[in-house]
Amino acid sequence: MHAKIRFAALAAATALSLLSGPAAHAEGTLAVYAWADSLAPDLIAKFQKETGIKVTVDAFSSNEDLLTKLQAGSSGYDVVTPSQHFVKIMGDSGLLEDIGANAMPAYQQVLPEWQKPWWDPNGSYSIPLAFGxxxxxxxxxxxxxxxxxxxxxxxxxxxxxxxxxxxxxxxxxxxxxxxxxxxxxxxxxxxxxxxxxxxxxxxxxxxxxxxxxxxxxxxxxxxxxxxxxxxxxxxxxxxxxxxxxxxxxxxxxxxxWLDSYVVPKGAANIDNAKKFINFMAEEENATAQYNYYGHSTPMKIDAAKALYNKENAPELFxxxxxxxxxxxxxxxxxxxxxxxxxxxx
Structure with a gap:
């Protein structure tokens, strides 16, 4: 949940998307709406290079703003990252796609204690991103x-x-x-x-x-x-x-709080959204995301490459x-x- 400045490495793409709206609904695109400064720019670039999918990222600074956007309909976004209680509200309100999260490769990377939580007890909508x-x-x-x-x-x-x-x-x-x-x-x-x-x-x-x-x-x-x-x-x-x-x-x-990747109802690029979520959950990428974001991770990561521990990051413990x-x-x-x-x- 969590913070909350636009990341510089994606400033140009973000500014363009703010002028023109979310990415066009064509094959090979993905429009993401995430907490500001939450997603590692290097991982966005890596995903684009590996898949050829063009990614645009817009930023929000409150769950309320995100909910309002989805309630208005036709948000144009393919992946958004609400906190746990807003996942519950959005799911109950029919605002999310059932992506069969518990059958995705990403789900196997989720630590057991964060699987099928109260806000998504069937593992239908969400894959966790970070908690704190x-x-x-x-x-x-x-x-x-x-x-x-x-x-x-x-x-x-x-x-x-x-x-x-x-x-x-x-x-x-x-x-x-x-x-x-x-x-x-x-x-x-x-x-x-x-x-x-x-x-x-x-x-x-x-x-x-x-x-x-x-x-x-x-x-x-x-x-x-x-x-x-x-x-x-x-x-x-x-x-x-x-x-x-x-x-x-x-x-x-x-x-x-715990923020998750979810897909808004009616998203144009659901397959690309799932590719992105699976990519971000891979151990190497989840480790890089943890090191960039500096919030606790609910994913399996490479402990040898993790930057933070109780001694140097008491905030996280x-x-x-x-x-x-x-x-x-x-x-x-x-x-x-x-x-x-x-x-x-």
């Missing part, structure tokens, strides 16, 4: 205090007031607040959700931005001292840019509970929407 969690990252040049509780983020002390930022959507922020308050995910209790609203409203004066874009620049440059973010993105900023940041391990727990985000009932989702709408008014 949502929490918050601090800039250690600006903030020297503890990072062991959500209290630090949701009820900031003087050193963080006016120096924190959140995401643009409620999908993970509200579950994090629920973790802190001890409220179940997808609560249908208006009084419980009023507590969530009160917490977020009290925090609001100290929040400089509600944005899911350019997070690495905002936190890395010291524009803010704490930002709601994702584990692997914080890892990459620390390792690749040598930023003095730390990903928090709040004792109340992190919000878990949480020491606190991780509770996977859920697909809420309409009543619960309505309360989430009401809370977020009131917050941002």
């Amino acid at each position: 969690n949502a929490g918050f990252t601090v800039n250690r040049d600006l903030y020297k205090g503890p990072v062991d509780s959500w209290k630090i983020y949701f009820e900031p002390g003087p050193e963080l007031q006016g120096k924190i930022a959140s995401l643009a959507q409620p999908d993970e922020v509200i579950p994090a607040a629920q973790n802190y308050l001890g409220i179940p995910y997808c609560s249908e209790d208006p009084q419980a959700m009023k507590k969530v609203l009160d917490l977020l409203m009290a925090q609001k004066p100290f929040v400089t931005a509600y944005s899911s874009d350019n997070i690495e620049n905002r936190i890395g440059s010291g524009e803010v001292a704490a930002h709601f973010w994702w584990d692997g993105n914080s890892l990459r900023l620390r390792r690749n840019d040598k930023a003095n940041v730390e990903y928090a391990m709040p004792k109340e727990g992190l919000v878990g 949480p020491t606190v509970p991780v509770k996977m985000g859920q697909a809420c009932s309409p009543a619960a989702q309505e309360l989430v929407t009401k809370v977020w709408t009131q917050l941002l008014q």
Whole structure:
């Protein structure tokens, strides 16, 4: 889930696709709509070279944006990468092709614990791409205090007031607040959700931005001292840019996610989509994808070639509970929407 800048190596192709719409529905093409900066450009190039299939990649920065695109119909995309609860919502709403995922070669590369999960119990629609969690990252040049509780983020002390930022959507922020308050995910209790609203409203004066874009620049440059973010993105900023940041391990727990490859209903290039998903799942390619993306992988990879371990990537090996985000009932989702709408008014 997860992050969230357009990758430079595909900027030209992406810009072209934004001008002209998704790739033409002709044999030998594939249109992908993925989390920004999530797919290794080298693998896209390798797939194109090996198959002759021309790939265009567009980027999204929230599950809500992706769902809206699919609900509108005729998205033009052949592969998209929603998080687990949105796979459930999309599948239940008839927005996904049954690609017989459990019979694909890619499925044999999925670690057993991620096969036939609750969001796709028959293995019909999805092949997992990456998993991780949502929490918050601090800039250690600006903030020297503890990072062991959500209290630090949701009820900031003087050193963080006016120096924190959140995401643009409620999908993970509200579950994090629920973790802190001890409220179940997808609560249908208006009084419980009023507590969530009160917490977020009290925090609001100290929040400089509600944005899911350019997070690495905002936190890395010291524009803010704490930002709601994702584990692997914080890892990459620390390792690749040598930023003095730390990903928090709040004792109340992190919000878990898993993104998957799925094929929208009515996609024009289903065979090419399955070729791409199978290609990305091959051990060598899955290892390269893991090393590029920096989020945990649900696929079998070459451990000898994997870049990350507990010593050099503590962000990927949480020491606190991780509770996977859920697909809420309409009543619960309505309360989430009401809370977020009131917050941002």
